[in-house]
Amino acid sequence: MTTNLTQALVGKLHEDHPQGAILYDATVPGLRVVVGKKASSFKLMGKINNPGGTYVTVTLGRTDQVSLKTARAEAQAIRLKLSKGEDPRRVKTEVPTLAQALERYLDSRPDLSPRTKHWYREKVEGSLKKLKNTRMDAIDRETVRALHERITRTSGAYGANGAMRVLKLLLNDTARTFDLPPNVVTRAVKLNKETPRDWAVAPNDMPTLWKALDGMEDRVRRCCWIVMLVCGLRSGDARSMKWEHIDADGVLTVPSPKGGEAKAFKLPLPRFVRQELEEIRALTRPLCSPFVFASPTAKSGHIEQMCRTTTFDYAPHGMRHTFRTFAMEAGVDVGMTMILMNHRPAGVTWNYVTRANLLGPMRDAIETIAGKIVSYRGA
Helix, strand or coil: CEECCCHHHHHCHHHHCCCCCEEEECCCCCEEEEECCCCEEEEEEEECCCCCCCEEEEEEEECCCCCHHHHHHHHHHHHHHHHCCCCCCCCCCCCCEHHHHHHHHHHHCCCCCHHHHHHHHHHHHCCCHHHCCCEHHHCCHHHHHHHHHHHHHHHHHHHHHHHHHHHHHHHHHHHCCCCCCCCHHHHHCCCCCCCCCCCCCCHHHHHHHHHHHHCCCCHHHHHHHHHHHHHCCCHHHHHCCEHHHECCCCEEEECCCCCCHHHCEEEECCHHHHHHHHHHHHHHHHHCCCECCECCCCCCCECCCCCCCCCCCCCHHHHHHHHHHHHHHCCCCHHHHHHHCCCCCCCHHHHHCCHHHHHHHHHHHHHHHHHHHHCCCCC
16 A cells, blocks of 8 residues: 655654554655664665566665655656666666776786786877777777778888777777677778788898897897897897796796796707807806896896897897798798797697697707708808
8 A cells, every 4th residue: 555655754754653664655656665673764666677577676765864855756767777677776887998998908817918018008008099088888980990090191000900909809808898889990990901021031141140140249139139030039038038947958938928927938949049148148147137138227137129220130020030931941840830939829739739748849840940040150
């Protein structure tokens, strides 16, 4: 039975009714006043318009703190949410901006390497800066398409594609929690065609490369170039090598390569490289540095950058391209080359391979490749 509630009646409920009494409002269906031990409260019971037809009860407040008029207005608003299938008990979190989405993603991925996290932030703070403070559900196709075209003009095809991949990733990650429209990058952007860089040094040019290496005055930097060339390591992995990462058998552990700690791997160092490293150890011993390629002036403690110069016109990643090319020329199997370079071969079979058992074959393979590359030194 319902009651024509008034503010005066509500104010006397505690005096006129026993604890546990419930009065149903005749004006708003589901609204009731429940008399408690010390105070009375407004409550609303309603059914969510969903397949399960879930019933929920929402407390609106105490009668000495909330007026009847306010309780009725709030009850009507909640009934509207129920009719839309929303659960009023759940606090609706505002959709994050692009900058907030990035931090949410990085917090959920502690396995990512510092370099990878820096790259993501660099894209959001740089190429995607225009969208940085835009809510993820407000990013539209036209804006994204125009932005991709602009970045292509200013930063090149690869830079534009990289920025779009970061945006696509963050949109997909946000969509795991919030209701977003279909991914606008997928629908609006046609990525630029990417042509693999032809950076490998040709056999005819290898003697020139070796002459430039042997002529370097900075012996530490020279050795770092040699490690990248003869071992196929990425620049960051070579520059940050520590002596403790090299065991007594000459096996290098790369603890945090591209892809983070989950991609850590071991690489047998060829004899030629181990000999070069002994020279560097003697040269840098006075620095008492844990790093192989120590730099007393660098904040990190090791060489922080390898780049082309007027006297050494080669790119760091070109050394990796050269290693891969000469591995093929030396007859090393493609699968083994991928293992040495810490690339993941496609296919289910790889899941059954234990890399720790391959150090012997890996050592044989890298010695073969090193022999091929070093053979051009005296040519």
